[in-house]
Amino acid sequence: MKRRNFIKNASLTGVALAVGNTLAHCATNSPKDNSSSAAVIDKKTKVPLPLVIATWDVRQSTQRAWEELKKNSSSLDAVEQGCKIAEADKKNQTVGNGGRPDRDGHVTLDACIINKNGNYGAVVDLEHITHAISVARKVMEDTPHCILAGKGAEKFALENGFKAENLLTEASKKEWEAWKTKSNYHPKINIENHDTIGILAMDNNGDISGACTTSGLAYKMAGRVGDSPIIGAGLFVDNEVGAAVATGLGEEVLKTVGSFLIVELMRQGKTPQEACEEAIGRIVNKPDSNYKNFQVGYIAMNKKGETGFYAIHKGFSMSKFNDDKNENLPSDYYVK
Ligand code: ASP
Numbered sequence: 001m002k003r004r005n006f007i008k009n010a011s012l013t014g015v016a017l018a019v020g021n022t023l024a025h026c027a028t029n030s031p032k033d034n035s036s037s038a039a040v041i042d043k044k045t046k047v048p049l050p051l052v053i054a055t056w057d058v059r060q061s062t063q064r065a066w067e068e069l070k071k072n073s074s075s076l077d078a079v080e081q082g083c084k085i086a087e088a089d090k091k092n093q094t095v096g097n098g099g100r101p102d103r104d105g106h107v108t109l110d111a112c113i114i115n116k117n118g119n120y121g122a123v124v125d126l127e128h129i130t131h132a133i134s135v136a137r138k139v140m141e142d143t144p145h146c147i148l149a150g151k152g153a154e155k156f157a158l159e160n161g162f163k164a165e166n167l168l169t170e171a172s173k174k175e176w177e178a179w180k181t182k183s184n185y186h187p188k189i190n191i192e193n194h195d196t197i198g199i200l201a202m203d204n205n206g207d208i209s210g211a212c213t214t215s216g217l218a219y220k221m222a223g224r225v226g227d228s229p230i231i232g233a234g235l236f237v238d239n240e241v242g243a244a245v246a247t248g249l250g251e252e253v254l255k256t257v258g259s260f261l262i263v264e265l266m267r268q269g270k271t272p273q274e275a276c277e278e279a280i281g282r283i284v285n286k287p288d289s290n291y292k293n294f295q296v297g298y299i300a301m302n303k304k305g306e307t308g309f310y311a312i313h314k315g316f317s318m319s320k321f322n323d324d325k326n327e328n329l330p331s332d333y334y335v336k
Contacts, residue, residue: 047304047322048305048322048323049202049203049204050066050069050070050075050203051305051307051320051321051322052069052078052082052199052200052201052202052319052320052321052322053200053201053299053301053307053318053319053321054199054299054318055195055196055197055198055199055212055245055246055297055316055319056316056317056319057317057319058085058086058199059319059321059326059327059328061082061085061197061199062082062319062321063321063326064082065078065321066326067081068081069201069203069204072204073203074203074205074209075116075201075202075203075207075209076116076137076209078201078203078209079200079201080133080134080211082197082199083095083197083199083211083212084133084134086197086213087130087131088130090169090171091171092197093169093171093175093215093218094195094215094218095109095195095196095197095213095215096109096130096132096215097165097167097169098167098169099167099215100175100176100215100219101173101176101215102216102219102220102221102224103183103219103220103221103222104222105168105176106222107127108125108126108215108222109123109127109129109213109214109216110123110124110126110213110214110216110226110229110234111133111135111136111211111212111213111229112136112211112212112228112229112230113133113137113209113210113211114209114210114211114235114236114237115140115209116209116237118237118238120140120231121136121137121138121141121143121146121147122136122139122147122148122231123136123139123149123153123157124149124153124225125149125153125223125225126154127154127167128164128165128166128167129158129162129164129165131162134162135148135153135156135157135160135162136211136229138156138160142160149225176219179219183219196212196213196234196246196247196248197212197213198210198211198212198228198234198235198246198299199211199212199245200243200244200301202305206303207239208242208243208301209237209243210235210244212228212234212235212245212246214226214228214247216228217249217250225250226253226254227250227251227253227258228250230254231260232257232259233246233250233253233260234246234253234258234259235259236259236262237263238263238267239303240267241263241267241302242266242300242301243259243263243301244258244262244263244266244272244275244276245259245298245299245300246297246298247295247296247297247298248295248296248311249296252294256279256282256283258279258283258298259298261275261278261279262275262276262278262279262298265278266300271302271306272300272301272302272306272307272308272309273307273308273309273310274308275300275308276299276300276308276309277310279298279310280296280310280311280334281334283296284312284334291334291335295313295315295316296312297309297312297331298310305322307320309331309332310334311331311332311333312333313334313335314333314335315333316330316331316333317329317331
């Protein structure tokens with residue numbers, strides 16, 4: 001919605017604009033009401049809210065998250081619903097149902113979610129459940145814990161009404177069988193074989209949440225856990241500052257605590273773009289970095305609704321739904 005229309009709506013509904021450099025909130029409705037929302041505009045940056053960004057070309061996911069936000073739902077609902085689209089898509093071989101298996105042929109999922117208050121829930125090494133992100137949310141909301149792993153996570157999911165399914169599709173099974181004949185049983189590390197879906201959203205109240213979900217590195221060793229479900233590595237949200245989420249070779253993101261780093265850099269005044277570039281810099285500038293052989297990409301948003309994204313290699317992209325436009329934007333990258 002254009003600013004002009006927002007002002008018109010605001011005067012009709014009694015919505016008040018907040019002052020200073022804070023966001024102008026749609027103050028009459030808190031997220032979760034189902035009443036229709038006016039777009040909200042940051043006074044300084046003129047960025048209209050809501051705002052959704054995601055790793056890679058997942059415009060169906062950003063669309064779904066956007067629909068949720070336009071109903072005035074919370075950013076938490078939006079990121080969960082967006083992830084669920086990718087998890088249910090059997091053609092997406094990097095997330096949820098249809099994901100590529102570990103080297104023993106088991107599809108094991110990692111996911112985590114962080115809400116506006118900095119609460120966090122995660123599942124690691126979860127089998128047989130498509131919507132790992134929803135199980136992660138349940139861990140956050142309904143248990144005293146942050147992370148459930150493996151069989152315990154699966155048991156918790158089944159007890160909470162999730163359905164057990166075979167997540168190994170024929171297509172992923174065929175590829176795995178072909179890989180086994182030449183692989184010598186070594187996990188494969190290259191630029192192409194991983195893609196986490198990470199989503200960050202800011203709702204009409206200006207509150208930020210984030211989520212990410214993945215089947216992890218294809219043909220990983222059994223029991224391997226990547227960055228994606230680990231707070232501060234694959235995902236970090238600080239509703240005072242902003243949020244960041246990673247994709248790519250999880251081991252490198254873990255070692256540099258990438259998402260936390262980006263949020264802390266933004267806290268110190270860097271833009272999301274500068275912060276993403278510096279986090280990639282930390283990886284490629286390590287003395288023994290093998291960065292030519294793997295990909296890492298970051299996306300970030302700050303509290304003003306500014307966004308940034310950067311990767312080691314060409315090919316990364318960010319989906320962005322804002323101001324009624326759902327776009328996929330190619331990322332700048334380090335190896336030129
Ligand atoms: N970061 C994920 C992992 O390493 C996979 C990916 O994003 O490609 O588990």
